[in-house]
Amino acid sequence: MTKKFTQIRLKPLLVAFLLLGVLRSNSYAGGFPVRPHSLLLSPSVSYFYANKAWDSGGNLHPFDNNGHFSSWTYQLYTEYGLTRRFTLVAQLPYVTNTFEQSNFKNTASGLTDLETGIRWYVANIDYRFYFMVQGTVITPLYVNNPSLGYGLTGGELKLMFSGSMKMFGTNAYFSLENGFRQYISSTGPFQDRYNGTFGLNLDKQFKNQISVSVGGFYSNSSNKQFLPAQYYANKNFSFNQVSLSYGHSFSREFSIFITGGKFITGRNTGDGTSGSVSLVLRPF
Amino acid sequence: MKKGRFLVIVCGLLSLLSFKRAVAGGVKTRAEGDVSTEVKIHDSDGIFSGTASFTFSVKNTMDNDQAGSVSYQLTTEKGEKVASKKISVKIGKNSSESYDFSIPNLQTGFYKINFMINVSDYDDTTRRAFGIRPKEIQSAYARPADFDEFWQKTKDELAKVKPDFKITPLPKMNTENRDVYEIQMRSFDNYLIKGYMTVPKTKNKNRKFSVLLGLPGYQVDLAPIVGLDQDLAIITINTRGQGTSRGEIDVRRDEFLTYRIENKEKYVMRGVIMDCVRCVDFIYSQPNLRHDNILATGGSMGGYLAIALAGVDSRVNLSSAQNPILCDIRGMVGEVDWPISSFKKYAATQPGLTMGKVLSNLDYFDGRNFAVNVKCPFIMGIGLLDPFAPPNNEFATYNLIPGRKRIMIFKDLSHEISSKYKDLEGRWMRDAFALF
Numbered sequence: 001m002t003k004k005f006t007q008i009r010l011k012p013l014l015v016a017f018l019l020l021g022v023l024r025s026n027s028y029a030g031g032f033p034v035r036p037h038s039l040l041l042s043p044s045v046s047y048f049y050a051n052k053a054w055d056s057g058g059n060l061h062p063f064d065n066n067g068h069f070s071s072w073t074y075q076l077y078t079e080y081g082l083t084r085r086f087t088l089v090a091q092l093p094y095v096t097n098t099f100e101q102s103n104f105k106n107t108a109s110g111l112t113d114l115e116t117g118i119r120w121y122v123a124n125i126d127y128r129f130y131f132m133v134q135g136t137v138i139t140p141l142y143v144n145n146p147s148l149g150y151g152l153t154g155g156e157l158k159l160m161f162s163g164s165m166k167m168f169g170t171n172a173y174f175s176l177e178n179g180f181r182q183y184i185s186s187t188g189p190f191q192d193r194y195n196g197t198f199g200l201n202l203d204k205q206f207k208n209q210i211s212v213s214v215g216g217f218y219s220n221s222s223n224k225q226f227l228p229a230q231y232y233a234n235k236n237f238s239f240n241q242v243s244l245s246y247g248h249s250f251s252r253e254f255s256i257f258i259t260g261g262k263f264i265t266g267r268n269t270g271d272g273t274s275g276s277v278s279l280v281l282r283p284f
Numbered sequence: 285m286k287k288g289r290f291l292v293i294v295c296g297l298l299s300l301l302s303f304k305r306a307v308a309g310g311v312k313t314r315a316e317g318d319v320s321t322e323v324k325i326h327d328s329d330g331i332f333s334g335t336a337s338f339t340f341s342v343k344n345t346m347d348n349d350q351a352g353s354v355s356y357q358l359t360t361e362k363g364e365k366v367a368s369k370k371i372s373v374k375i376g377k378n379s380s381e382s383y384d385f386s387i388p389n390l391q392t393g394f395y396k397i398n399f400m401i402n403v404s405d406y407d408d409t410t411r412r413a414f415g416i417r418p419k420e421i422q423s424a425y426a427r428p429a430d431f432d433e434f435w436q437k438t439k440d441e442l443a444k445v446k447p448d449f450k451i452t453p454l455p456k457m458n459t460e461n462r463d464v465y466e467i468q469m470r471s472f473d474n475y476l477i478k479g480y481m482t483v484p485k486t487k488n489k490n491r492k493f494s495v496l497l498g499l500p501g502y503q504v505d506l507a508p509i510v511g512l513d514q515d516l517a518i519i520t521i522n523t524r525g526q527g528t529s530r531g532e533i534d535v536r537r538d539e540f541l542t543y544r545i546e547n548k549e550k551y552v553m554r555g556v557i558m559d560c561v562r563c564v565d566f567i568y569s570q571p572n573l574r575h576d577n578i579l580a581t582g583g584s585m586g587g588y589l590a591i592a593l594a595g596v597d598s599r600v601n602l603s604s605a606q607n608p609i610l611c612d613i614r615g616m617v618g619e620v621d622w623p624i625s626s627f628k629k630y631a632a633t634q635p636g637l638t639m640g641k642v643l644s645n646l647d648y649f650d651g652r653n654f655a656v657n658v659k660c661p662f663i664m665g666i667g668l669l670d671p672f673a674p675p676n677n678e679f680a681t682y683n684l685i686p687g688r689k690r691i692m693i694f695k696d697l698s699h700e701i702s703s704k705y706k707d708l709e710g711r712w713m714r715d716a717f718a719l720f
Binding site: 036128 | 488514708711714715718719720
């Protein structure tokens with residue numbers, strides 16, 4: 001199941017296209033092109049918590065019987081540059097979901113949805129702004145376990161636009177992406193997933209950066225029900241969230257990111273708060 | 285900042301002369317105030333499709349009115365008068381005035397325009413240049429029919445010279461992240477050529493680096509280029525008669541350009557261009573260098589060499605020329621002082637040598653004539669006020685390049701380009717070499 005609340009994904013540090021002879025590349029991932037034959041690995045751990053939910057009218061209520069939902073996600077994200085234009089992308093999450101009420105507790109753990117895709121570097125503007133298209137296949141690694149997700153195969157087409165520039169006296173970057181995802185079943189769902197990130201490098205050595213993101217899901221299905229105990233199996237919902245991230249680069253090969261996020265609006269979904277720590281490793 | 289300092293060094297090394305910024309406007313200050321002027325060209329690159337338009341602004345902060353005239357004189361790049369206009373003006377005390385000028389129906393080409401102000405307490409002239417449909421500019425002169433044959437023969441002769449590549453570590457010049465080497469090789473006429481190579485330190489013994497080949501400006505002694513880059517090997521080559529490769533061509537600065545121009549087989553630039561080719565041979569001989577990721581770049585004579593090298597050696601993958609000299613040379617006669625003055629002076633002092641013969645030989649070394657063979661992606665930077673590499677001649681060369689190309693125009697600069705060009709060059713190179 002792929003209803004990700006934490007939006008744990010790699011935040012691209014600015015692509016440091018600098019000057020002759022002092023060129024450095026500090027792009028870590030995201031909506032930027034990837035160097036051929038280079039590998040990026042990003043293990044991460046994230047925590048999501050909600051004890052309130054928005055109903056179908058967007059009204060916020062506590063879960064019944066002091067209920068709360070929590071989720072730990074251990075994930076490996078990877079990118080491999082195939083050629084100058086094409087990048088292989090994969091994501092493998094292991095999730096432990098817990099829904100607990102006064103007299104009820106349900107915990108489910110397991111590998112959820114494997115995502116594998118190809119990203120195509122379509123074009124650029126002035127070698128500064130990049131257009132990408134990514135196709136992804138969603139493959140459930142579990143069977144008939146609604147506590148982990150839909151258990152459905154799906155596909156996603158994602159459009160990405162990213163770039164870097166000078167701003168506020170430092171180097172800044174942005175990434176905009178919108179994905180259209182369809183799960184294969186009579187009730188879908190069809191989802192529109194969007195995310196916008198703006199980041200600033202805090203020093204000229206590209207060691208430290210902060211970024212703010214706004215993202216969300218709009219999931220539509222003829223199945224309108226909302227079951228908190230099967231949080232990731234709900235199909236008709238929407239939410240928007242903001243997140244703040246700090247990244248520190250120890251070297252070109254090793255960085256760490258800490259991210260916190262909070263839902264700001266929703267429908268048929270929990271009012272989530274999240275936190276995550278991710279590493280970025282570039283072995284070659 | 286370290287990077288900034290480095291840029292200054294690089295720009296300095298790869299350029300020919302010390303440059304000065306063109307006059308941006310005038311100002312006269314008195315205790316009671318001043319008069320200042322500014323010319324605004326109504327196009328960011330100074331390029332128009334037909335009608336050129338300008339605004340001449342005058343600011344008077346003095347305590348008295350300023351009366352007199354504002355005028356312009358428009359000439360071709362060769363100084364032929366095209367148009368002029370003069371208007372009477374009166375700028376009240378502590379006030380500003382702006383005057384709009386439009387000049388219609390101009391022919392394709394570049395023009396010089398001088399804006400003059402002559403008022404009660406202030407006289408000044410501001411020089412500007414602009415272009416009309418420059419991508420339509422074509423040289424009036426032909427390429428020698430045997431141009432390619434001449435250069436193939438030259439390369440064949442070079443191939444007979446055993447290169448004897450030699451690499452000498454210079455550990456005292458190593459930086460935190462780079463190893464520095466002196467390189468040397470035998471080139472055309474068995475001339476000994478020296479240069480430097482700096483390579484990022486890496487634990488990966490199999491890693492291959494893309495190459496930035498820095499070509500020298502006129503009589504510039506190139507030094508090793510270091511810096512923070514982790515992806516590029518940087519080679520700087522001192523071609524014959526320059527810096528550490530001076531050798532027997534140990535002539536005075538002015539005489540280098542005309543060295544043996546009376547014979548195109550012996551002209552110094554024949555060897556200089558082959559020195560660049562030999563440097564590509566060197567790159568191809570090194571297993572730790574990418575043979576398919578070579579950027580040739582330089583300013584002034586280095587820019588010329590970037591065109592010439594890409595024109596005679598298809599192993600160059602990217603070419604970047606900043607303010608290249610020696611482009612459309614015949615078109616420069618009557619248009620510029622240097623380098624034509626040096627050729628005229630030399631022709632006048634050599635028995636039996638005529639300027640016609642010099643120009644005839646120079647046809648084999650004209651950047652324009654190499655341009656048609658530049659098949660790799662190419663970028664060029666020019667200054668509209670460049671007195672050595674005028675925009676007409678630069679465009680006459682640029683327009684002939686058949687492949688993917690881009691030109692960056694600096695309307696207020698002379699024989700120089702700004703850091704914007706180097707920013708672009710870096711991004712362009714990284715994108716082409718997939719050094720993301």
